[in-house]
Structure formats: structure tokens, C-alpha cells
Amino acid sequence: MADPTTEASRLEALCKSLGNLWSEDDVIDVTQDISTEKLTECRLTLFGKLYTRPNVNFQAFLSTMKRAWRIENFSCTSLELGFFSFTFKLEAEKQKVLDAGPWSFSSNLLVLQQCDPDIPDICYDFSHCPFWVQLFGLPFGRVTTEVVREIASKTGEVLEVKLEAKGNSNYKVGKTRIKLNLATPLKTGVVVNLGNKKLWIEFKYERLPHYCYSYGRIGHYTTACKEIPYKTTRLEEDLLGNFSNWLQAEVRELSPYGKIFYGRQTQLIDDVEMVPESPMEAQSHES
Known part of the structure; x- marks a missing residue:
């Protein structure tokens, strides 16, 4: 719901719009408490x-x-x-x-x-949704609640931070529950400045539903994207899009951007076999 200031201004606008169609008698005070x-x-x-x-x-x-x-x-x-x-x-x-x-x-x-x-x-506002987001590539010495929270805040409102042990060792990885704005593209990662060096930290999203490989927004396929027409993406030529399955937490490898940063490839199209995602393709994978 709106804050009191916004609510007051909306009420004023409503009264002006109604004009003679309403009077003070149309205001009803509900004083009864809600039952248990x-x-x-x-x-x-x-x-x-x-x-x-x-x-x-x-x-x-x-x-x-x-x-x-x-x-x-x-x-x-x-x-x-x-x-x-x-x-x-x-x-x-x-x-x-x-x-x-x-x-x-x-x-x-x-x-x-x-x-x-x-x-x-x-x-009710359904424009935001909480997702668990893993920080991929964060060094062992930097896995703290404070660092994880600060990095994750670049993707949205941080609701919770977890540091989880990997296997039976003391090595921990960080992930956060973040309220994502569904109207904006998914963020792929950030550059972290450690003073003496810079690192590329990637975001991996758990339980990610279908999303656009060219615009990065949840809720539609690349072929139905209104922001970036499919014909302009060259995805049908099996060339790399701006986004791909490496955003998913299940894919434990660097994105093409991470590979470039760490010197594992020099061009976005190297070492990547890309097949455009489409509703038909998704149906065939499910079956």
C-alpha cells in the first residue's frame, strides 16, 4: 500500500475527480476490530x-x-x-x-x-520476487556475511545471507536471498576491488524460471522479446547471446564474461556452442 502522504494526495485527487458525485456522508468509519x-x-x-x-x-x-x-x-x-x-x-x-x-x-x-x-x-504488488543467489568466484578469505551482503546488494534488496559449508570441509560459499525486480534484466556479476587486485564475481540464480537469452528478463523467451527483436540477436545463427544457461546455479562454470576476465577465452564466441532457447526447445527438453 502507499505511504500516508501518497495516500492523502490520491484521496484528494479522487475527491476532485468525483466532484458533486460524493459528499462527507459517503465516508464510512469502520471501528470494529478484526476477529481473531x-x-x-x-x-x-x-x-x-x-x-x-x-x-x-x-x-x-x-x-x-x-x-x-x-x-x-x-x-x-x-x-x-x-x-x-x-x-x-x-x-x-x-x-x-x-x-x-x-x-x-x-x-x-x-x-x-x-x-x-x-x-x-x-x-498486491507482484513485480518483485525473492530468489536465492549464489556468489560464484568469491575467494575463500572474503566469504563473510558483510562482504556477501555488500556484493549481493547490487542485484536488489538483500533479505537474508547464508554461508554454507561445501561438502564435509570448512570451505564455505556465500549466497543470499534477494528481492529481485522482475521488470529489469538479471545482473550477471560485478567487479570487486580488493585494493591490490580486481575480481569478477558472478551471480548464479537458484530455481530460475524461463528467461530471455538476449535481454535477460524473467518471463519470456528470446523469440518473444519486445526489447531486442529476435532477428537482430543472431541467436538463430548459433552465436552467443548476452545471457545463457550459465546464470543458473546448476551450471557450475564461468560465463563467457568471466572467461574473458580470467583469460580463458578472448572472444565471446570462443569455446561456446550456443543454441537459441525457444518454447519448442523447452518442450522438447521437458519431454
Whole structure:
């Protein structure tokens, strides 16, 4: 919801727009407190919106989410195309779903928001979504909560920092949970200045749904990109795009940019066999 100053200015604009269509008698004071039962229901409810392609089979969607969440006993209501409410029986189950995200259906990102008892369902913001982001290439001596947080802040609002042991050793790697702006391209990495040297640190995104290999935005394929027309990318000639599968945490190798920085290749097209991503290609991979 808007801050009080913005809310006041919007109310003033509404009154001017309505003119004689309203009077002070149309202002209703609701003084009754929200019941404990209703507060509990709100606390156990999440709103979810499919970021793109909202017209999906509801039963298939519900069945898929039950399997993914490993929770059978929750209710799901379709409020409109691609917009759902989920009400859970237990707080722990709801929180598990929030903490283990992001979630997708058929590679289509499902953005979740906690229900607020005083916010209308039309006012929820689904333009941001938390993702776990790993810092690839950060030296062992620099893996601290403070350093990880500072580097990760270049991608968005940092919600949580984790330093995890790698295998059975004491070697730890850093990752953060970041609220990403879905309207902007994914950030590939940053240059870190250590004083006596500079390093290229890459961002690897966990559970990344489909995204554009030319513009880097979540929610559409390269062939459907409005920012960079597919014919201008030369991806159909198997040439490298600005982004590729190396953004995914499962791909444990340097991006072409990292390879250039560390002297492992001299041109973006060296050592990389690139096949353009498309809906047809994705379907064939799934099958």
C-alpha cells in the first residue's frame, strides 16, 4: 500500500475527480476490530500470481503445486486468470512454501505474497520476487556475511545471507536471498576491488524460471522479446547471446564474461556452442 502522504494526495485527487458525485456522508468509519478467527485465516493465506501466461489449466496447476510443496491439505481458489489464493492449515506449512521458493508452473514464475488483513487483493504488488543467489568466484578469505551482503546488494534488496559449508570441509560459499525486480534484466556479476587486485564475481540464480537469452528478463523467451527483436540477436545463427544457461546455479562454470576476465577465452564466441532457447526447445527438453 502507499505511504500516508501518497495516500492523502490520491484521496484528494479522487475527491476532485468525483466532484458533486460524493459528499462527507459517503465516508464510512469502520471501528470494529478484526476477529481473531479472521486474523488467523489471513495469516495462513498467501496470494499468488503467475508472472506470465496466466491462462493455465487450474486442476493441472493445483496438482503440480501439491506435489511440489508436498502438502495435500490446503485450499486454493482461482480469483481470476493466473491469480490465486492459498489457505493452509498450519503456519509452518505456509512458511515452508514461502522460504523454499521461488516456485514455477511449466517454467512460469509464481510470485507469492503474504495476505494482509487490510490490503485489498487488487493492491498486491507482484513485480518483485525473492530468489536465492549464489556468489560464484568469491575467494575463500572474503566469504563473510558483510562482504556477501555488500556484493549481493547490487542485484536488489538483500533479505537474508547464508554461508554454507561445501561438502564435509570448512570451505564455505556465500549466497543470499534477494528481492529481485522482475521488470529489469538479471545482473550477471560485478567487479570487486580488493585494493591490490580486481575480481569478477558472478551471480548464479537458484530455481530460475524461463528467461530471455538476449535481454535477460524473467518471463519470456528470446523469440518473444519486445526489447531486442529476435532477428537482430543472431541467436538463430548459433552465436552467443548476452545471457545463457550459465546464470543458473546448476551450471557450475564461468560465463563467457568471466572467461574473458580470467583469460580463458578472448572472444565471446570462443569455446561456446550456443543454441537459441525457444518454447519448442523447452518442450522438447521437458519431454
